[in-house]
Amino acid sequence: MPVLLPPRASDSFLDLALAGERAQATRLTLDLFAEGFPLPVLITDLLGAVQREVGARWHRAEIGVADEHLVTGVSQATLGALAATVPHRPGRGTVVLACAEGDWHSLPAQLFAEALRAEGQGVLYLGASSPSEDVSRLLERRRPDALLVTCNLALSYPGVAGLADAAHRHGVPVLAGGRALNPVRAVALGADAWAADVTSAVNLLRSWRRFPPEVDPSPVELVAAAPALDARAPELGGIAYEALAERFPPMADYDRRQRARTYEDLVYIVRFLAAARLVDDEEVFTTFATWLEELLVARGVPAAALIAGLEVLAPSVRDIDERSGALALSAVERIGCRAA
Amino acid sequence: MPVLLPPRASDSFLDLALAGERAQATRLTLDLFAEGFPLPVLITDLLGAVQREVGARWHRAEIGVADEHLVTGVSQATLGALAATVPHRPGRGTVVLACAEGDWHSLPAQLFAEALRAEGQGVLYLGASSPSEDVSRLLERRRPDALLVTCNLALSYPGVAGLADAAHRHGVPVLAGGRALNPVRAVALGADAWAADVTSAVNLLRSWRRFPPEVDPSPVELVAAAPALDARAPELGGIAYEALAERFPPMADYDRRQRARTYEDLVYIVRFLAAARLVDDEEVFTTFATWLEELLVARGVPAAALIAGLEVLAPSVRDIDERSGALALSAVERIGCRAA
Numbered sequence: 202m203p204v205l206l207p208p209r210a211s212d213s214f215l216d217l218a219l220a221g222e223r224a225q226a227t228r229l230t231l232d233l234f235a236e237g238f239p240l241p242v243l244i245t246d247l248l249g250a251v252q253r254e255v256g257a258r259w260h261r262a263e264i265g266v267a268d269e270h271l272v273t274g275v276s277q278a279t280l281g282a283l284a285a286t287v288p289h290r291p292g293r294g295t296v297v298l299a300c301a302e303g304d305w306h307s308l309p310a311q312l313f314a315e316a317l318r319a320e321g322q323g324v325l326y327l328g329a330s331s332p333s334e335d336v337s338r339l340l341e342r343r344r345p346d347a348l349l350v351t352c353n354l355a356l357s358y359p360g361v362a363g364l365a366d367a368a369h370r371h372g373v374p375v376l377a378g379g380r381a382l383n384p385v386r387a388v389a390l391g392a393d394a395w396a397a398d399v400t401s402a403v404n405l406l407r408s409w410r411r412f413p414p415e416v417d418p419s420p421v422e423l424v425a426a427a428p429a430l431d432a433r434a435p436e437l438g439g440i441a442y443e444a445l446a447e448r449f450p451p452m453a454d455y456d457r458r459q460r461a462r463t464y465e466d467l468v469y470i471v472r473f474l475a476a477a478r479l480v481d482d483e484e485v486f487t488t489f490a491t492w493l494e495e496l497l498v499a500r501g502v503p504a505a506a507l508i509a510g511l512e513v514l515a516p517s518v519r520d521i522d523e524r525s526g527a528l529a530l531s532a533v534e535r536i537g538c539r540a541a
Numbered sequence: 542m543p544v545l546l547p548p549r550a551s552d553s554f555l556d557l558a559l560a561g562e563r564a565q566a567t568r569l570t571l572d573l574f575a576e577g578f579p580l581p582v583l584i585t586d587l588l589g590a591v592q593r594e595v596g597a598r599w600h601r602a603e604i605g606v607a608d609e610h611l612v613t614g615v616s617q618a619t620l621g622a623l624a625a626t627v628p629h630r631p632g633r634g635t636v637v638l639a640c641a642e643g644d645w646h647s648l649p650a651q652l653f654a655e656a657l658r659a660e661g662q663g664v665l666y667l668g669a670s671s672p673s674e675d676v677s678r679l680l681e682r683r684r685p686d687a688l689l690v691t692c693n694l695a696l697s698y699p700g701v702a703g704l705a706d707a708a709h710r711h712g713v714p715v716l717a718g719g720r721a722l723n724p725v726r727a728v729a730l731g732a733d734a735w736a737a738d739v740t741s742a743v744n745l746l747r748s749w750r751r752f753p754p755e756v757d758p759s760p761v762e763l764v765a766a767a768p769a770l771d772a773r774a775p776e777l778g779g780i781a782y783e784a785l786a787e788r789f790p791p792m793a794d795y796d797r798r799q800r801a802r803t804y805e806d807l808v809y810i811v812r813f814l815a816a817a818r819l820v821d822d823e824e825v826f827t828t829f830a831t832w833l834e835e836l837l838v839a840r841g842v843p844a845a846a847l848i849a850g851l852e853v854l855a856p857s858v859r860d861i862d863e864r865s866g867a868l869a870l871s872a873v874e875r876i877g878c879r880a881a
Contacts, residue, residue, distance in 0.1 A: 270667040270668050270669070274654075274667065281625060282625030284622070305670070325561040325611060327611055329645065330645070335605040335607040338605050338607065
């Protein structure tokens, strides 16, 4: 039977964290633990839920990045307090857990690591932005049962593939998870399996201990156009930025910060197109485009700006990869329909 | 009287952390706390010392990035356990503590925040890479006694200046610290004061509560050449990379990874030249150049490669900023003398 937290627990935690009341937020969590709520539930349904909600509020421009950082710091401290409260049990086997290179948001991986430990799984936690070559050397030396890779942003897909290759070179199987993955995407990036949550990860690792998966040491084959597009994103963003200034007159009144943001968004669009191609899943891009549209509209930037941005990007994207160019233009249609 | 830790405490912690024995490393630390060693001492002389040592071993190529991450994860968990052990005292006043935008290594700031809290200082911890505009909005709303900025890498200097300006717009004084700063550099970046350690920070904040410093709301004036150089670092690195391939024949045998590293190093050289100019302190660059030379030599790259890199960069750097070009060439002489 699933254990249900008091409905308002995560709201209360978030209110306290946003107010900077760290001690009270931690106390609330430790009290729930003392009342018998298991650690994995507190990690997933309290701290995890808080982080998802804070991300959603930032997306809707209800809170700022600094508020988000404040809450993350409180969640992290609470996680530390929780982890210190739980008695240490010698872990079953050892897995290495890492975020792909370039992924600096380590809290989801930390939450996952602590939840695994609470289930008796031994974990070597590497955390944020772990370069494949370096992880490779550690795997060679430590020979863990598996490498676990968390990926919460599609921009880290190339890093996930790099980590999978590194693990496979040493015969280590790879289990991937996180919000930017699903079973098909995980396997496309070279993972041997995907886990939706801690329970499935623990079950899978248990079955791997009995029946180790066959690991193919050859590198995963990726769509060649994707890395080319990703590498040229800053350049394509720059070209599109110049074109956009002509195409979208309100840009003339943008301040330095708005200009920098616009350029960044153009580069992100190209990089998400590349990410979608890498796992051969257009939804990676359409989800991002909708998310970006909502984010911009919440900040007073009209959908027309995003449409203009996609239109100026499409030709040079198409020169590198035809399908990505078409994908950018199909997003234009969809956003146009919604905006109309 | 300073409290001295058992001489081998940090060595033992580091050995345990490198072996992935998190529970034992945390236990060792909590035992020292139970024996009466104060939290700030454990933070600075145990966890802080461990992080410095792990950085030094990585620099000497004795351990890899993955090992460094492993240790950081253990230190962070231990910090969480320590913080949870200490009874909460209502803090004296409130300060906001942030790392500059682009600085993702948050553990030093976390250590500092916990040490401040242990001294009874109320802290709103924002942590890694906090964009100035967002911090500005938080400061406007929260009106803390001060903004504390930690800076451990000179590449974050522009972010420090941005945070200082943001604070000053709302009349909030700025206290800066961290390994990349000293009193002169901190003030050059707009800080109102610099603190060498937790004790001096606490003392200064106490005196600021009695005699609040006068805060100048106008933005700090920075050497104009520095941002221009920093912004063009990727481009100058690219030009120099092409030239270096002709100048330094062994590059022909470099693999993909070595080529990427070489390009990155060239970009870093330009960015550290810009950082040195920003605070008008050549030592920022000479320290970096020596560090890079040692790092490369420890990885089998001869000093001649670095000399060649500096020489191919110097002309285009000089076109943007004469003094930076001269600084690059003076490093060539120094490295040449040592190598000879």
